[in-house]
Amino acid sequence: MIITNNLSKRYGDQTALENLNLNIKEGDIYCLLGANGAGKTTTINLLLGFIEPSSGSAFINQLSVHENLKATKRFLAYIPENLMLYPSLSAMENLEYFSGIAGKKLSSQQLKDFLEEAGLQSEAFQKRISNFSKGMRQKVGIAIALAKDAKVLLLDEPTSGLDPKASNEFGLLLQKLRTKGVATLMATHDLFRAKEVATHIGIMKDGQLKQQFVTKDLSLQQLEEAYLNTMKYKELAS
Numbered sequence: 001m002i003i004t005n006n007l008s009k010r011y012g013d014q015t016a017l018e019n020l021n022l023n024i025k026e027g028d029i030y031c032l033l034g035a036n037g038a039g040k041t042t043t044i045n046l047l048l049g050f051i052e053p054s055s056g057s058a059f060i061n062q063l064s065v066h067e068n069l070k071a072t073k074r075f076l077a078y079i080p081e082n083l084m085l086y087p088s089l090s091a092m093e094n095l096e097y098f099s100g101i102a103g104k105k106l107s108s109q110q111l112k113d114f115l116e117e118a119g120l121q122s123e124a125f126q127k128r129i130s131n132f133s134k135g136m137r138q139k140v141g142i143a144i145a146l147a148k149d150a151k152v153l154l155l156d157e158p159t160s161g162l163d164p165k166a167s168n169e170f171g172l173l174l175q176k177l178r179t180k181g182v183a184t185l186m187a188t189h190d191l192f193r194a195k196e197v198a199t200h201i202g203i204m205k206d207g208q209l210k211q212q213f214v215t216k217d218l219s220l221q222q223l224e225e226a227y228l229n230t231m232k233y234k235e236l237a238s
């Protein structure tokens, strides 16, 4: 579903991403961990076609992002740290608008069903987004992904700033999407949430993927040790 082959991005002499190789399959939740500047957002921006690779390639559902950008967007849903929705529109109106852009014309009942499936309380359906918490906005984002029937979900720091309950709810939603076969790539600083929701975890540093794990093969403590050890090399080197 999501494949990158030696994907690289350079800005002058600065290497933001170096030879990244990922193969994220249907039903996988792959969490990219790494300190600030590790290359997580660069990876997501390359998969979205927001930026061009310096070398290497990326594929969404077997289509080259570089050569078929428009076609790849049909399969994608993207939830950034702060999801841009129309604040003066309600949850239903936002969902109607964004699924319209994705070519889906939904009935009022379908809109409600998707918002409910995304875990939004029914009292909030008709309320303006401007009054929503971050957790509620993220649920509208998931509803948009559900309505679009996205095969690939890209998430950049989706749980930062969420309280533990909202973060837990968000994790449960990702599990639900996983059972529908969605392939998810999530950039995060949250080791605990990564351990909770991911099927696979990659640790990045300085634009390189340093370690990869199948999540069930390690404990939270082992993950934390692996993360800290990877970061330690940087301190020793600098």
Ligand SMILES: Nc1ncnc2c1ncn2[C@@H]1O[C@H](COP(=O)(O)OP(=O)(O)OP(=O)(O)O)[C@@H](O)[C@H]1O
Residues within 6 Å of the ligand: 011, 014, 015, 016, 017, 034, 035, 036, 037, 038, 039, 040, 041, 042, 043
């Ligand atoms: N437009 C740009 N011009 C120059 N350098 C850039 C640009 N965008 C990113 N970089 C550099 O690329 C590197 C990777 O940045 P990136 O934003 O991908 O890191 P990140 O892992 O997402 O970090 P964070 O956790 O802070 O979001 C950083 O050193 C950053 O300064």
